[in-house]
Amino acid sequence: MIDQINKGFETANIDYHIAKRSLTGWEDECGDTGFVVVYDNQCFLVLLDVLGHGKEAYNVALVAEKYLSEHYRMGLIEMMNGLHEHLKGTRGAVAALCLINLNDGGLCYAGIGNINTRVMGYKNFLLMPQEGIVGYMIRSPKERQFKLCYGDTLILTSDGVREHINFEDYPELLKRPAKKIANEMINLFGKGNDDSSCIVLRYGV
Ligand SMILES: [Mn+2]
Incomplete structure (x- = not known):
């Protein structure tokens, strides 16, 4: 289902990757x-973390997805x-939604709960x-407006990834392609007590 909508990137000026790791190691037990x-010419992205983890969280994640x-x-x-209404009666989730205007880097953001969303760059x-x-x-x-500059990297992580990261200790990390950064965010900073997930998107490639 998701693969079918992951299209249109051939002409887009972005590099992105999603990395996920469930606590148990099973793909069908990940609540992120x-x-x-x-x-x-817009890019929508979402990262969502269903409360808890395991099979039940995974099933709610599928409903949200x-x-x-x-x-x-x-x-x-x-x-x-709409998502709030749709998830009523479930254990609930936290979510960050972003919409990027690929012409000018305009970034709309709406987030509820502890998905960490940061912009690194200019x-x-x-x-x-x-x-x-x-x-x-x-x-x-609420929706808030930001601006991505050419070369900026947008990084979203669930709370299964450490929140406080001193990127200066990893000077090469943010220079890497999105896929490498996303995987490293999980490998280096995954907490190991929850599902962990990360979306990395570089604007202007
Ligand atoms: Mn979590």
Whole structure:
């Protein structure tokens, strides 16, 4: 399902990769999920972490993934509200949604709960999420606007990855292709007590 919408990248000026590792090592026991899709010269991406881990979290992640893959063209606020309604009755999730204008680097962001979203490059900054649990309790989602500069790297990680990372200790890491960075984020900084996931997207390649 997700593979079918992962298209359009041939002409897009981005390099991206998603890395995931379930706590148990089984792919069908990972409660983290995400995808990237390009359409109309925009790039939508989402990283979502269902509370807990294991098979039950995985099943909720599939429900969320299906909803998002069918509604990714919605505005971010509408999408977050829709996801919230859709996940009611489940254990809930945290999620970060981003929409990038590939012409000018404009970045819309809406996040609820502890997905860590950072931009590294011309300026380094964090995109701060709102508190809440999608599917259980959220306040009105807010969308905020940022700007990616040419060469900036957007990094989203679930809370299975260490939050405080001194990238200066790894001076070569952010110079690598997205795939290498995403895999290393998990290998180097995965906590080992939860599912871990990371999306890395470099703008302007
Ligand atoms: Mn988690």
